Amino acid sequence: MPGTFREIRRKVWLILNILVVFWVLLGVLCLRVPPHEFWPAGFVALSLPGALLINVLFLFYWLIKRSWYVVLPLLVIILGWGYYNRLVAFNFSDGKAPEGDKTLQVLSYNVHVFNAYADTDGSARDASSEMINWVAEHPADVYCLQEFYSNRGSSTYNTISRIGNRYDKFRYFSVSYVDRNKADIGIIIFSKYPVVDKGVIRFGESNHNRAIWADINVKGDTIRIYTAHLQSMSIKSQDIENTYSAIGDEVSFKKEGRNLARRLKKGFIARGHQVEKLLEHINESPHPVIVCGDLNDIPSSYTYNQLARKLQNAFVEAGTGVGATYNGPLPFLRIDNQFYSEGLRAYDFTTHYEMGLSDHFPISAKYVLEKE
Incomplete structure (x- = not known):
């Protein structure tokens, strides 16, 4: 009798493992489905990391049981390694470029308007100034900054001067709107190399989200740099806290x-349209490209997947660990990225956890300009 129960239990676990495999396959399939054509696919894709994690747990379970069923989760890991690698990177290079090669270091950072709106009484000014100085003094050749804020009438928030003019950088600033303090807000590219061409990609007439691009001349080679800020998830810390606190109250929890689901759906659809418009422009580029920005989407999303099908990801190719970039109540979210095309190779990637004054952590990557 005990042997019969053991066999039944093993069959149940096998069936559960098979269901997880189908979950993984469905999640991978949904990565390719445009959310604006079938929005539920966005939620299935969002659940893919959970399926991948449970598959790993099954691997350990079958190993402990010394069962040949271990082949099933092992095959999923081998065949789906690219999806695991999006979530956790394993690179242990020394971060050094080959001698004599041309290199380029790029910083990408959602600066959250340098927390200017938290500075109503001047109490946040020192932290904002520290943040601005950190950006200005970073050794990167190119800065791609989202939610950039510049107020010429303020000694603290005159960031164009403090970052650009003082350090003799070329720049291209696309202003999304001007606030009541007459401060400019938008996205910007700073470069120590000359900007030879530039432009803006608008995602809608009244939409503050957009992308900009600049062709920079790096010692005779032209590289096109994009920085993008896609549709926000529009989920605040209070929304998450409200959901947690509503557990146990069926009516409140459903509400x-x-x-949350409504906001996620809206974001999936908007970013699906935006990334397609961005890729249309990238496909027309006559130069190698680096695409930076706040995607507001995780690696198991249509947005990320569309870019990853065309370009390499700097974190995956040169980073280590989880690489979370969201500095908020939801852990392990990597929503800021750098992608790059042929003609370039990432050899070092850093998430700057030492700078935690924004709701995003800065990321920087170093590239080799490969010889033709």
Whole structure:
């Protein structure tokens, strides 16, 4: 009798493992489905990391049981390694470029308007100034900054001067809107190399989200740099706290859950349109490209997947660990990225956890300009 129960239990675990495999396959399939054509695919894709993690747990379970069923989760890991690698990177290079090669270091950072709106009474000014100085003094050749804020009438927030003019950098600033303090807000590219061409990609007439590009001359080679800020998830810390606190209250939990789902759905659809428009422009580029920015989407999303099908990801190729970039209540989210095309190779990647004054952590990558 005990042997019969053991066999039944093993069959149940096998069936559960098979269901997880189908979950992984469905999640991978949904990565390719445009959310604006079938929005539920966005939620299935969002769940893919959970399926991948549970598959690893099954691997350990079958190993402990010394069962040949271990082949099933092992095959998923081998065949789906590219999806695991999006979530956790394993690179242990020394971060040095080959002698004599041309290199380029790029910093990408959502600066959250340098927390200017938290500075109503001047109490946040020192932290904002520290943040601005950190950016200005970073050794990167190119800065791609989202939610950039510049107020010429302020000694603290005159960031164009403090970052650009003082350090003799070329720049291209696309202003999304001007606030009541007459401060400019938008996205910007600073470069120590000359900007030879530039432009903006608008995602809608009234949409503050956009991308800009600049062709820079790096010692005779032209590289096109994009920085993009895609549609926000529009989920605040309070929304998450409200959902957690509503657990146990069925009516409140359903209300808060529907609110989160509605916002996620809206974001999936908007970013799906935006990334397609961005890729249309990238496909026309006559030069190698580096695409930086705040995607507001995780690696298991249509947005990320569309870019990854065309370009290499600097974190995957040269980073280590989880590489979370969201500095908020939801852990392990990597929503800021740098992608790059042929003609370039990432050899070093850093997430700057030492600078935690924004709701995003800065990321920087070093590239070799490969010889033709």
